[in-house]
Amino acid sequence: MPAPASSDGTDAPRERAVGVPMLEMRGITKRFPGVVANDRVDFDVHAGEVHSLLGENGAGKTTLMRILYGLYQPDEGEIRLEDGPVRIPSPSVAIHHGIGMIHQHFMLVPTLTVAENVALGLPSSRRPLTDLDRVGARIRELAETYGLRLEPEAYVWQLAVGERQRVEIMKALYRNASLLVLDEPTAVLTPQEVEDLFSTFRQLVEAGRGLVFISHKIHEVLSLSDRITVLRNGRTVGTVKPNATTRGELARMMVGRDVEGGKEHPPVEAGDPRLSITGLTVAGDRGNEAVRGLDIEVRGGEIVGIAGVSGNGQRELAEAIAGLRPVAAGSIRLDGAEVAGRSPAQVRDKGLAFVPEERMRDGLIGDFTVAENLMLTDHRDPRFASRGFLRFRAIRRHCADLVSRFDVRTPSLETHGRNLSGGNIQKLILARELSGKPRVLLVAQPTRGVDVGATEYIHDRLIEQRGRGTAILIISEDLDEVMALSDRIAVMYEGTVIGLVDRPRATRDGLGLMMAGVPPDRALG
Amino acid sequence: MDRRWRNAAGRIVASSLAPLIAVVGALLVGAVLLLAFGADPVEGYRALFVSAFGSEQALASTAIKAVPLVLVGVGITIAFRANVINIGGEGQLVAGGLLATVMALALPDLPAPVLLPLVLLAGAVGGAIWGGIPGALKAYLGVNEILSTIMLNIVAVQVMNFLLRGPLLDTSQISGLSRVPQTERLSPNADLPILIEGTRLHAGIIVALLAAVVVWVLLWRTTAGFRLRAVGLSPDAAAYAGMPVKRTVMLALALAGALAGLGGAVLVFGSVSHRMVTDGTTTGFTGAAGFNGIVAALFGGLHPLWTVLSSFVFGGLLVGGIAVQRVVQVPSSLIVALNGLVVVFVVSSELLRRRMRARALVPALRDPRPPRAPPAGGGRRPGTDRGSG
Numbered sequence: 009m010p011a012p013a014s015s016d017g018t019d020a021p022r023e024r025a026v027g028v029p030m031l032e033m034r035g036i037t038k039r040f041p042g043v044v045a046n047d048r049v050d051f052d053v054h055a056g057e058v059h060s061l062l063g064e065n066g067a068g069k070t071t072l073m074r075i076l077y078g079l080y081q082p083d084e085g086e087i088r089l090e091d092g093p094v095r096i097p098s099p100s101v102a103i104h105h106g107i108g109m110i111h112q113h114f115m116l117v118p119t120l121t122v123a124e125n126v127a128l129g130l131p132s133s134r135r136p137l138t139d140l141d142r143v144g145a146r147i148r149e150l151a152e153t154y155g156l157r158l159e160p161e162a163y164v165w166q167l168a169v170g171e172r173q174r175v176e177i178m179k180a181l182y183r184n185a186s187l188l189v190l191d192e193p194t195a196v197l198t199p200q201e202v203e204d205l206f207s208t209f210r211q212l213v214e215a216g217r218g219l220v221f222i223s224h225k226i227h228e229v230l231s232l233s234d235r236i237t238v239l240r241n242g243r244t245v246g247t248v249k250p251n252a253t254t255r256g257e258l259a260r261m262m263v264g265r266d267v268e269g270g271k272e273h274p275p276v277e278a279g280d281p282r283l284s285i286t287g288l289t290v291a292g293d294r295g296n297e298a299v300r301g302l303d304i305e306v307r308g309g310e311i312v313g314i315a316g317v318s319g320n321g322q323r324e325l326a327e328a329i330a331g332l333r334p335v336a337a338g339s340i341r342l343d344g345a346e347v348a349g350r351s352p353a354q355v356r357d358k359g360l361a362f363v364p365e366e367r368m369r370d371g372l373i374g375d376f377t378v379a380e381n382l383m384l385t386d387h388r389d390p391r392f393a394s395r396g397f398l399r400f401r402a403i404r405r406h407c408a409d410l411v412s413r414f415d416v417r418t419p420s421l422e423t424h425g426r427n428l429s430g431g432n433i434q435k436l437i438l439a440r441e442l443s444g445k446p447r448v449l450l451v452a453q454p455t456r457g458v459d460v461g462a463t464e465y466i467h468d469r470l471i472e473q474r475g476r477g478t479a480i481l482i483i484s485e486d487l488d489e490v491m492a493l494s495d496r497i498a499v500m501y502e503g504t505v506i507g508l509v510d511r512p513r514a515t516r517d518g519l520g521l522m523m524a525g526v527p528p529d530r531a532l533g
Numbered sequence: 534m535d536r537r538w539r540n541a542a543g544r545i546v547a548s549s550l551a552p553l554i555a556v557v558g559a560l561l562v563g564a565v566l567l568l569a570f571g572a573d574p575v576e577g578y579r580a581l582f583v584s585a586f587g588s589e590q591a592l593a594s595t596a597i598k599a600v601p602l603v604l605v606g607v608g609i610t611i612a613f614r615a616n617v618i619n620i621g622g623e624g625q626l627v628a629g630g631l632l633a634t635v636m637a638l639a640l641p642d643l644p645a646p647v648l649l650p651l652v653l654l655a656g657a658v659g660g661a662i663w664g665g666i667p668g669a670l671k672a673y674l675g676v677n678e679i680l681s682t683i684m685l686n687i688v689a690v691q692v693m694n695f696l697l698r699g700p701l702l703d704t705s706q707i708s709g710l711s712r713v714p715q716t717e718r719l720s721p722n723a724d725l726p727i728l729i730e731g732t733r734l735h736a737g738i739i740v741a742l743l744a745a746v747v748v749w750v751l752l753w754r755t756t757a758g759f760r761l762r763a764v765g766l767s768p769d770a771a772a773y774a775g776m777p778v779k780r781t782v783m784l785a786l787a788l789a790g791a792l793a794g795l796g797g798a799v800l801v802f803g804s805v806s807h808r809m810v811t812d813g814t815t816t817g818f819t820g821a822a823g824f825n826g827i828v829a830a831l832f833g834g835l836h837p838l839w840t841v842l843s844s845f846v847f848g849g850l851l852v853g854g855i856a857v858q859r860v861v862q863v864p865s866s867l868i869v870a871l872n873g874l875v876v877v878f879v880v881s882s883e884l885l886r887r888r889m890r891a892r893a894l895v896p897a898l899r900d901p902r903p904p905r906a907p908p909a910g911g912g913r914r915p916g917t918d919r920g921s922g
Contacts (some may be wrong), residue, residue, distance in 0.1 A: 332772060353775035362773070370773040373766045384763060384774035393756045 028090055030055045030218045031187055036085035038071055045071040047242040053187060053218040058209060060221040060229045063239035064262055064459030069222045073189045077109045078102040108180025109189045114172050118165035122158055122175050123147060126182050150181050154211050169318055170201040188212065189220040194228055198317050199487065199520035206232050224460065226258050238262055262460060279308030282479035283448045288338035290328040298324035300503040306479040313494030314483045317523050321503040322483045323365060326452045330362045331355040342448055356385065359447030363437050363454065371437040374426030378418050379407040381425045382440050414439035415465060431462025438469060449473060452483045467493060487519055501525050552832055555882035559874040566870065572861035580860035581853030593732035599848030601626065601796040603741035605826025606833065606840040607748040608792030613835050614752060615785035616765035621667060621682025622793045622823025624689035625660040629794020630801045630818060631693055632659030634701065634716055634809040641720035648722040653798050660794015661787045663689060668786030672779035678786065690815050697811055715810040725803040737799040744792055748837040761785055793823065832879045850875065
């Protein structure tokens, strides 16, 4: 952890830290149709500190930072930089003021090199020719200074997620950003990569930059920040120092009530194998073998969690099981019946339910109503359709029941799906998938981008479903989640299961090492 | 209750106001054009209105013009709702007209109650085939449907020109010298009956209105329509939910083709001459209804019932345009330009329409009633997540 802001005063940035803040946002209010996303929020950052914004999804963290970056205009309030009040009508003005933003979703061109991506949009020093060699040299220099391992000539599509993130940070540094905003930067990283990233952050702060770290992960915020501001429902709940607070207090501030941590699940006798996958090989989008010779088995009444860094074949595995991606070799059996290479409809008929990773793309139709979205998989069921005509009364009753049973917060059944929050969308999808009483449930990233309250709820429903004897396979990049839910944990690395451990034997560090490719005998050593 | 009613009213006003503004805007720019040609726009527009909507005869001609637009247009709503861009209305009209004509030539002696439905069915089948081909190409080979439907328009017209000049040519034309590419007078048993004595208004209007209602029911009341809309809005989510995406795409184009083909049959059997006739140009048979139908559908907000209304407006423009030309003495290309202006304005108004609709929806979001008994930790408003993420 970096030293607290009151340091000995030998370095300039630290001295400034007690004086004028490099950024001060005062009374920021931003309204969207029907919602106040930010309600008189105050926030400031001093040079040489990490000031975290902690809050559930929808608390207004991202909105506040988008206002800072010129993507939104505040309805009320004032932004001051060191030289006084400013108006930031666009990101280019923000960049001009030395503000850099690293988005949750990377804004890189995969077919270009690292240097090209960094140089994109900047004037060349040798116009009209490019100056990529100079850009490359400068990148190496910055990389050296801040421990950002990067190869300027590498193509972005060749890079792993963690490296791509470093490119984003490099872009901001290259533009001389003195204030960096990082929106959920750790969501896609292994624990080790997170450590590397944090040490880079510390060096940036040491050099006098200001950092805004947006997260909903309490332990990360605690380990990195100098100050923590918690937002809830668009309002500032409070600003605290990490050494003067606890995880529990922060969680209460975020959610507004106590959150139970690390629940014990009642043991359930695992039954017969419901899902058995043997020797599964699946081609990825680029024709590579994304999944190779993978074996896994899930029994009724058990949850198997698949951990791993994204891009190690998890998505392809899920799609192959669901019938959305052709199977090159191997077998997938649902209750003994071979389903490899069958259509999604046929696999569903055999009793599979599937909560997809890309819920906005695959799980939900934004322009469909809540009711229509709930009917996507069931619309031909004789309960809801007779002779090709939809039975609206039965559908309404069914949907109203699902919405209340699964606590989907929606103004009405006619509300469009895209107007729901992430957590409610996930609850809607879960409601739909569980309503069919599945034999096997496949859930990809159950709570990614979902707030704490909804996460807890979703976890409870999954445990409940396990109690009913469903075989559940969970694919998640969130190690805490995998550890909280699973009876057995499989780690996927480069298309295969590199290790499979029972939950009691699993440790964060051990799993983290396996996620990085270390075999289990050494990782769990 | 009151608020809900006001929301619904607001939405309807918002969605119908934008196209109206578009038409007025187009007519204003058109007035400038008329002035530039030294014509009096007020007089011109009066002539347009009177000849399109001013009398029983005028309304009948407008309705007749509107019939193929409705049929092509409601077909377009199916295709566009499934996110398939069907530019093949022209070819589908021709294919439907041809198959219906062949049917009438082959079985001229069947009684009217049998022959008329049969030729209409043949028209639909012809159009369905002509739409199904690009549908299959798109679904299974990934061929862009915009290109393939346009190409098939050309193919259909050439096939028609060949058939009407050769195998199907009216025998009396062979002996004569004029050689108009047309068939003989088709069996009177296949004539679409005249609805109002003294006008040309024929039963095609009933076919068109029925088709619009059927398409509305299909899209919003049936499982097939549910799939069509789901595939159109998100093929990924549809595939994931187990819907047959490829088959649905093909179905959408085939259905659009079937409706246009029906329009082709109506063009033949509702014509004054009761023949299939062309003039050798690409739009000689269709009168460009295959293209104008797209505009009518867009103007109708891709809603089958609004498409009926917009087809009527466009039919009026087509009928009235001729009168403008005659009364204020402007070149016919100016009328084409006027129609084009309406198209441009309508398409641009789509953006305006969306914005207005969004605004009309605001009150609905401001009053979120969580469904029964929010459990512990409630109080989070459903909309709060919108700004973030």
